[in-house]
Amino acid sequence: AQSVTQPDIHITVSEGASLELRCNYSYGATPYLFWYVQSPGQGLQLLLKYFSGDTLVQGIKGFEAEFKRSQSSFNLRKPSVHWSDAAEYFCAVVPGVDSWGKLQFGAGTQVVVTP
Amino acid sequence: GAVVSQHPSRVICKSGTSVKIECRSLDFQATTMFWYRQFPKQSLMLMATSNEGSKATYEQGVEKDKFLINHASLTLSTLTVTSAHPEDSSFYICSARYSPGTSSYNEQFFGPGTRLTVL
Numbered sequence: 001a002q003s004v005t006q007p008d009i010h011i012t013v014s015e016g017a018s019l020e021l022r023c024n025y026s027y028g029a030t031p032y033l034f035w036y037v038q039s040p041g042q043g044l045q046l047l048l049k050y051f052s053g054d055t056l057v058q059g060i061k062g063f064e065a066e067f068k069r070s071q072s073s074f075n076l077r078k079p080s081v082h083w084s085d086a087a088e089y090f091c092a093v094v095p096g097v098d099s100w101g102k103l104q105f106g107a108g109t110q111v112v113v114t115p
Numbered sequence: 116g117a118v119v120s121q122h123p124s125r126v127i128c129k130s131g132t133s134v135k136i137e138c139r140s141l142d143f144q145a146t147t148m149f150w151y152r153q154f155p156k157q158s159l160m161l162m163a164t165s166n167e168g169s170k171a172t173y174e175q176g177v178e179k180d181k182f183l184i185n186h187a188s189l190t191l192s193t194l195t196v197t198s199a200h201p202e203d204s205s206f207y208i209c210s211a212r213y214s215p216g217t218s219s220y221n222e223q224f225f226g227p228g229t230r231l232t233v234l
Contacts (some may be wrong), residue, residue: 002123036225041124041227042118042227043208043210043224043225043227044159044210045196045225046222064134082140090158090159102149102164103149103223105158105159105160107157108156108157108158
C-alpha cells in the first residue's frame with residue numbers, strides 16, 4: 001500500500017544542535033515530496049519541496065532535505081536549531097500529476113527544543 | 116504569501132446540531148480548496164476536494180451527507196458538519212490551491228484550522 005512514514009513521533013533537541021527528521025515513502029514511482037511545519041494557531045507552512053533535479057533541496061528557515069531514491073527517503077535537516085523551530089513537522093507526498101493537490105501526509109514529528 | 120483564513124477557530128456544539136466552518140482565501144482566488152481532518156497526535160487526512168461551481172469530490176469513507184461542502188465563490192468554501200456527534204470532534208483544516216499563470220504546480224496554502232468539540 002502507498003504510504004508515508006515518519007518513524008519518529010517525538011524528537012527533543014538542544015538549541016544550537018543539529019536536527020534531522022526522517023521520512024520514508026512507499027510508492028511505485030518517485031512521488032512529489034514536501035515538508036510542512038505546523039505551529040499552534042497557524043496554518044501548515046511549506047518548508048520545501050522536491051519534484052526532480054538536484055536531490056538536495058534548500059528551503060526556508062534554514063532547512064534542507066535530501067532525496068535518496070535508493071532508500072525511498074526524503075529526510076529534513078537543519079544544522080543549528082532555534083527555539084522557534086519547536087513545532088510539528090509533516091512529510092507529505094503527491095503520488096503523481098494525476099493526483100495533483102491530493103497531499104498524503106505522514107503522521108508527523110513533534111520537535112521540542114530545549115535551552 | 117497567500118493567506119487562507121478559517122472561521123471559527125474553535126466551536127463547541129451539542130450533539131445533533133449542525134456546524135458550519137468557513138474557509139477563505141484572502142488575497143487570491145482559488146478554484147480548488149481541500150478539507151482535511153486531523154485527529155490528536157495524528158496526521159491530516161484528506162476528506163474532500165472542493166471545486167468552485169461544482170460538487171465536491173469526497174474521499175473514500177467520508178460521508179458526503181454528513182460533511183456538506185459548498186464552494187460558492189472563488190474565495191470561499193464552507194464545510195457543514197450535519198447532526199454532529201462526539202466522534203466528529205476533531206481539528207478541521209482547509210487549504211486553497213493557488214494557481215498563478217501557467218505553472219504546472221499549484222501550491223496549497225493552509226488555513227489555521229478549526230477545533231470542533233461536540234458534547
